[in-house]
Amino acid sequence: MPVTAPQFLDKILALSEKKMIALESKILFVDDGSTDGTWQLIKQLANENEHFSGIRQSRNRGHQNAVLAGLMESIGKFDITISIDCDGQDDINAMDEMVAEYAAGNEVVYGVRSSRETDTFFKRFTAESYYKLLNMMGAEVVYNHADYRLISERVLRELARFKEVNLFLRGMIPLVGFKSTSVYYKRHERLAGKSHYPLSKMLGLAFNGITSLSIKPIRIITTIGSSVSLLSFIILIWVVVRFLMGETVSGWASTCALLTFIGGVQLICLGIIGEYIGKIYLETKARPRYIISERTYQNDDR
The missing domain is CATH 3.90.550.10 (Spore Coat Polysaccharide Biosynthesis Protein SpsA; Chain A)
Incomplete structure (x- = not known):
């Protein structure tokens, strides 16, 4: 200053x-x-x-x-x-x-x-990706x-x-x-x-911008959930057919991999939904966004 x-x-x-x-x-x-x-x-x-x-x-x-x-x-x-x-x-x-x-x-x-x-190349790459991600997720921002x-x-x-x-x-x-x-x-x-905006804070600001201005992540979750459910349903039919034919699947690796994948998707989806719920919680409290404690001048409007 x-x-x-x-x-x-x-x-x-x-x-x-x-x-x-x-x-x-x-x-x-x-x-x-x-x-x-x-x-x-x-x-x-x-x-x-x-x-x-x-x-x-x-x-x-x-x-x-x-x-x-x-x-x-x-x-x-x-x-x-x-x-x-x-x-x-x-x-x-x-x-x-x-x-x-x-x-x-x-x-x-x-x-x-x-x-x-x-x-630097890293700074340029991350910054450009930041703006592209925001626009892709539905947050309308001016590039750079x-x-x-x-x-x-x-x-x-x-x-x-x-x-x-x-x-x-x-x-x-x-x-x-x-x-x-x-x-x-x-x-x-x-x-x-x-600088008070290292990569971690930039990512945090980007995520805050996306979740504050767009519901696109929720729609992506719906798409992923529907796709995974469809895939799981197809696999279930395949497993039942193999069972009826007496050709049970041996081995646990494929089963563990599938369960881990579905569990990971569920946790990610729950995390994003939780972020939106947390924002709803803060919005409903209607806390002041700022409180001015001192001014260098007399404010006649307040």
């Missing part, structure tokens, strides 16, 4: 000089319940310059909830909101084109990586887009009507609709902090 905050300020001032945004525009930092000195730094920035402001969550609730908190906080205050991480990887100069696309009539502008040439985007206030007001607790904004915002487009940029090396 100490590295990127001046860059954000310079961009705000540059856009206002071009008359693309108002000079009163703000930079809002979201502290996701950090335990270091992040909140003190945000308060210091807010005291030093009127363009900086911040909110702090009562505890860490995850990246998606933090982004949502910032987006919801801007409703009623600004015409457009651009969400971006503070690590400096996303090119802030793409904001110029984003604002221009908004002026041209687009209410959602997605920031999309133009290439992954700087990634994360959470760098421009959203109009009208879209945010409609997004606020989505009440689900299990958040996957990359898939939720396309569901809102309205005219949208994409701008492309090259991603830089990380300027600050370290």
Whole structure:
């Protein structure tokens, strides 16, 4: 943040000089319940310059909830909101084109990586597979887009009507609709902090996105279950016929293999069904998706 905050300020001032945004525009930092000195730094920035402001969550609730908190906080205050991480990887100069696309009539502008040439083969392969898997499973996402985007206030007001607790904004915002487009940029090396999305978390986010936005895995389970049941029924008929003919099957290997296979399929199916039941359980509780404990400014709307 100490590295990127001046860059954000310079961009705000540059856009206002071009008359693309108002000079009163703000930079809002979201502290996701950090335990270091992040909140003190945000308060210091807010005291030093009127363009900086911040909110702090009562505890860490995850990246998606933090982004949502910032987006919801801007409703009623600004015409457009651009969400971006503070690590400096996303090119802030793409904001110029984003604002221009908004002026041209687009209410959602997605920031999309133009290439992954700087990634390792493993990182590129897993990332591309991640987006393909999401789309294949029925979660509508923009390829190579994360959470760098421009959203109009009208879209945010409609997004606020989505009440689900299990958040996957990359898939939720396309569901809102309205005219949208994409701008492309090259991603830089990380300027600050370290990645909080290793492969395990990426897989977790992908699975959360699939199960939050699509019932296709349940339909796949139904197809697998029907296929396995049909196969088992055919084998049963074959076994009965062989028994009546007095030609019983000797050996236990084939029987054990079949039972193990069916048992494994059943456990996988139960696991996926359990995931959906768990999400239903969390949704029915209707717990708040974020709780703001502190602000650097007086909020007149709440």
